Amino acid sequence: MRAAFFKTLAELYQKDVNTYVLTADLGFKLFDDIKAGCPDRFYDIGVAEANMGSISAGLSLSGKNVYCYSIIPFLIMRAFEQIRIDIAYHNLDVKLVGVGGGVTYGLEGFTHFGLEDFALMRSLPNMTIVVPADPVEAACLAKISHRHKGPMYIRLGRNNEPSVHEKCPDFQIGKPIFLSEGKHVAILAIGSMVYIGKQLLNMLRGKGITATLVNVHTLRPLDAEVIKQVASTHELIFSLEEHYVEGGLGTAIAEILAETRYNTCLKRIGVGKLTAHIGSAEYLREKYGLTADKIFHEILNKLMENS
Amino acid sequence: MADGYSVENCLSISNRVRRSILDLVHRTKSPHIGSSFSTVEILVALYFNRLNVSPDDPLNPERDRFILSKGHACSALYAVLAERGFLSKEDLELFAVDGGRLEQHPNMDLGRGIEVSTGSLGHGLSIGAGMALAAKVDKKKYGIYVLLSDGELNEGSVWEALMFAGHHRLSNLVAFVDFNKIQALGFTKDIIDLEPLDEKWRSFGWHAQTADGHDFEEIFAALNSLSTEKPNVVILHTIKGRGVSFMENKLLWHYRAPDDREYADALKELLK
Numbered sequence: 001m002r003a004a005f006f007k008t009l010a011e012l013y014q015k016d017v018n019t020y021v022l023t024a025d026l027g028f029k030l031f032d033d034i035k036a037g038c039p040d041r042f043y044d045i046g047v048a049e050a051n052m053g054s055i056s057a058g059l060s061l062s063g064k065n066v067y068c069y070s071i072i073p074f075l076i077m078r079a080f081e082q083i084r085i086d087i088a089y090h091n092l093d094v095k096l097v098g099v100g101g102g103v104t105y106g107l108e109g110f111t112h113f114g115l116e117d118f119a120l121m122r123s124l125p126n127m128t129i130v131v132p133a134d135p136v137e138a139a140c141l142a143k144i145s146h147r148h149k150g151p152m153y154i155r156l157g158r159n160n161e162p163s164v165h166e167k168c169p170d171f172q173i174g175k176p177i178f179l180s181e182g183k184h185v186a187i188l189a190i191g192s193m194v195y196i197g198k199q200l201l202n203m204l205r206g207k208g209i210t211a212t213l214v215n216v217h218t219l220r221p222l223d224a225e226v227i228k229q230v231a232s233t234h235e236l237i238f239s240l241e242e243h244y245v246e247g248g249l250g251t252a253i254a255e256i257l258a259e260t261r262y263n264t265c266l267k268r269i270g271v272g273k274l275t276a277h278i279g280s281a282e283y284l285r286e287k288y289g290l291t292a293d294k295i296f297h298e299i300l301n302k303l304m305e306n307s
Numbered sequence: 308m309a310d311g312y313s314v315e316n317c318l319s320i321s322n323r324v325r326r327s328i329l330d331l332v333h334r335t336k337s338p339h340i341g342s343s344f345s346t347v348e349i350l351v352a353l354y355f356n357r358l359n360v361s362p363d364d365p366l367n368p369e370r371d372r373f374i375l376s377k378g379h380a381c382s383a384l385y386a387v388l389a390e391r392g393f394l395s396k397e398d399l400e401l402f403a404v405d406g407g408r409l410e411q412h413p414n415m416d417l418g419r420g421i422e423v424s425t426g427s428l429g430h431g432l433s434i435g436a437g438m439a440l441a442a443k444v445d446k447k448k449y450g451i452y453v454l455l456s457d458g459e460l461n462e463g464s465v466w467e468a469l470m471f472a473g474h475h476r477l478s479n480l481v482a483f484v485d486f487n488k489i490q491a492l493g494f495t496k497d498i499i500d501l502e503p504l505d506e507k508w509r510s511f512g513w514h515a516q517t518a519d520g521h522d523f524e525e526i527f528a529a530l531n532s533l534s535t536e537k538p539n540v541v542i543l544h545t546i547k548g549r550g551v552s553f554m555e556n557k558l559l560w561h562y563r564a565p566d567d568r569e570y571a572d573a574l575k576e577l578l579k
Contacts, residue, residue, distance in 0.1 A: 020441075040444050046474075051433045051467035058437020061423070062445075063368070082464070086430055090415055090423070 001161045002030065002099055004135035005154075008142035009067065010034045013041070019146070020059050023069040024049045027099075030069075049074050053082030060092035065146065071105070072098035072114030072155065080120060087151045088124040094152075095145050101131065101155045101191055102242025102271070103288070106281035114155065115271055119247025121153045122220055128152040129219040130173060133194035134164040137217060140171040148173065155191060162195050164215070174218045176226050182210030185299055186234040188227075190216050190249045193240035193269075199292035204299065211299075219249055224256050231262035236302055238267050242290060245270040267302055269295055312355040314523040320390055321351045325550045326577050327386035327399070333570040335403035337411055341548035341560030343383035345487040345520065346454060349543055350387040352526045353452060362392035365418050371449050372438050374423050376431020377456035377485060378412040384421075385409055393420035429462025431455065432482060436472045439480035439538075454483045458490030461499045466511070472538040473512025481533060482513075482540040485520065487547035489558050508540045520545035551576050 010033035013019045021034050025047045034042050045052040049070055056066040068075065075098045076083065087094045098114060105112035121129050130145070130152060132138040138156060145152055169177055179194070180201050189197040194215045204211050212234060214226065230237060239250035250268025257266055269289070277287045285291055289298075312320065324347050332340040354360070358371040375384045385402060388394045394409075398419065401408035412426025425431055435453040442449055459465060472480050486504065488495050495501055505515040514534030518525040520543025529541045547561070548554030551573040565573055 043440070045471060046467070048464075048467035048471070050429075050464040051436075051471055054430050054433030054464070054468070055437035055440065055471065057423075058434040058439070059441045060437075061434070062438050062441030064441055081427060082430060082433070085424060085427055086434060 001132060001135045001138045001157045002159060005097070005132070005138040005142045005156060006030055007033065008139040009146070010037075012142065012146045014038065016065070016146070017041070018063060018065050020056075020064045020066045021069070022052050022056055022066065024052045024074060026070050026074075049079040050082050053079040054086045056094045057082070057086035057090060057092055060087075060094050061090070065093045067095045067097055069097045069099070071100045071112055072117050073112065076114075076117050076120060076153070084124055088126050091126045091150050093149060095148070095154060096152070097154045097156060099156045099158055101157055103284040104158045104281050106279060106284055109278075110274055113274075115244050115274070116247065117153070117155060118219055118241070118243045118249065119251075122247065122252065124151075126150050127220060128173060129155070131155045131191040131217055131219060133191060133215050133217060134161055136163060136165045136168055137171055140168055144171065144173060157192055161192065164194050164198060171217070174221050174223055176223050177215040177217065178212070179215055180211060180213040182212045183234070184209045184211060184303065185236045185238060186212040186214065186230045187238045187240060188214045188216050188230065188249065188253060189240040190219060192242050193290070196290070196292050196295065197240060200296055200299070203292060203296045207300070209299075209303065216249060219252060222252050222256070227253055227256045228260060228262070231257055231260060231264045234264055236265050236267070236299075236306055238269055238295070238299060240295065241270045242285070243270050245272055265302070265306065267298065269298070314527075317348070317351050317355055317523050320355060321347050322577060324351060324383065324386045324390060326574065327389065328382045329551075329565070329570065329573055329577065331382045331385065331399065331402050332564050336564040337382060337403050338562050338564065339379040339382065339411075340564065341489070341554055341557065342377065342456065342485075342487070343380045344549045344551070344554065345545040345547050346377070346380045346383045346485050347549070348521045348523060349454060349483055349485070349526060350383055352523055352530070354387050354391045356527065357530055358452065359449065360391075360420060362420065365393065365420055369447065369449055372422050372435070372451045374425065374431040374435050374451070374453045375413060376425055376453050377428065377459055378425030380456075380485070381409070381411060381413045384413060388420050391420070428456065428459040429464040432465055432468040433471075435480055435482070436468050436477060439472065439477040440475065442479050443475075443477060450479050450481060452481045452483070454485060456490070457484060457486045457488065457495050457501060458498075460484065460501055461490075469508065469511040469513065476512070476536060477538045478535050480538045482538070484540065484542045485545050486542050487545040489547045489556070489561065491561060493558060505542050508542070513537055514539045515542065516540070517542045517544065519543075521549055
């Protein structure tokens, strides 16, 4: 996913003299194509994320279209105040590209996890938040983000994510993608969890259950009309995200539903709280209940409760 | 180009600016008069003798950029911007009031000559470094000027910017430190001793000069001796509360706004 995003970005970078790419000393070999062409618009700022945030603001205030890259907690959390004031309140053309959504960094430990980023970025003015589900969407997003005016947070996984799409979908900021329409349960998923959603479709079909699956790639602005449409036609909604249950997609959906009167029940799936587990991303996703098997049983249980 | 006002002119402008600051702070009971008074001469020197900026063309892409990184000294900036024609009398009347136009830390307003929102310390030099980098890559002639406070140098991000600008030899970047030796809770030497300050900047690859921050001859001399090879810093030895005897070197005036009697006493001194 990361490689797909930066391959497309490298092409755009070579053609546009206003595009700058900054990294805080991470991304080994990731920027080779970028550096090869125009080295005077690519900067390794050094291990200095706060400085990178403000430098990107200074570049953007000088008319540049700037991409900043690092691992999510360093990019977003170390430099949060720089992002808040210098980028978000100034409403600048800075794209923050964070790698390692959720527990992607597995064995590297919780210091490298991105589990609070949605909550933080949702709180900032002017900030658009987009999360591609697979490498195809990541490449689409590289193009769309390049044209986008204003600050954007892009959450990427890392490497070897499975494909959700065979060809480029109709990917537009703020427009969720319906991957399936059913009637028993609606699954609203973001990022890595969209693929899990596709697995769930097949498993549920085996039980005679039809599901609606929506890829909510844009967390902000969230399409409230789509949420309401789903709520009006489904008695059960599952939100799936690789983020703490608080503050992310499930919370955003709940905020919309709380102000409506639809007869629907929302179950939020995400990381409840970090425990002492040590392991790979796959191992941790299993431990935190973020696999198709675990969620399948939760859906069955909920459907039984509701019937 | 700047208007090139003489020292004599700058002195009389500075006096008007101090009276304006006194009015602004007294009327609105705003804090930070001491921090504003210590910056008057550098702001007047820049806006009347250095910066290529014009209220008639505030968005000119070739303009010099000034960032008040110590945003709490905004009353000095507003007073100078008003003298320079960027702010109207009405703008000043709308300082620090409900429904007003100017806050107690500056908000970006390019039309009024305010380049960046500041108020949280430790951002301005990095933003300036980004601007300087863009100008350098684009081979632009304009300069980027950033005024920092001494307490602000406690922020780690400032030193990140120092390393970056030094490494990339951003000679179009000029920093000033308003070294009035007093930060929010006491003397800098007692809280986080900054000395030897010029040596620190030099060791980060900067061309460092020192000057009496209330002496226009010294400020102009420093501005005329900037390096064209390295980023520049001028450490301005200043006095917090400069210009009103009972405010000078007193931490209290980081916070206190003069009451009516203090206002009258201060005005009397400034009118001498």
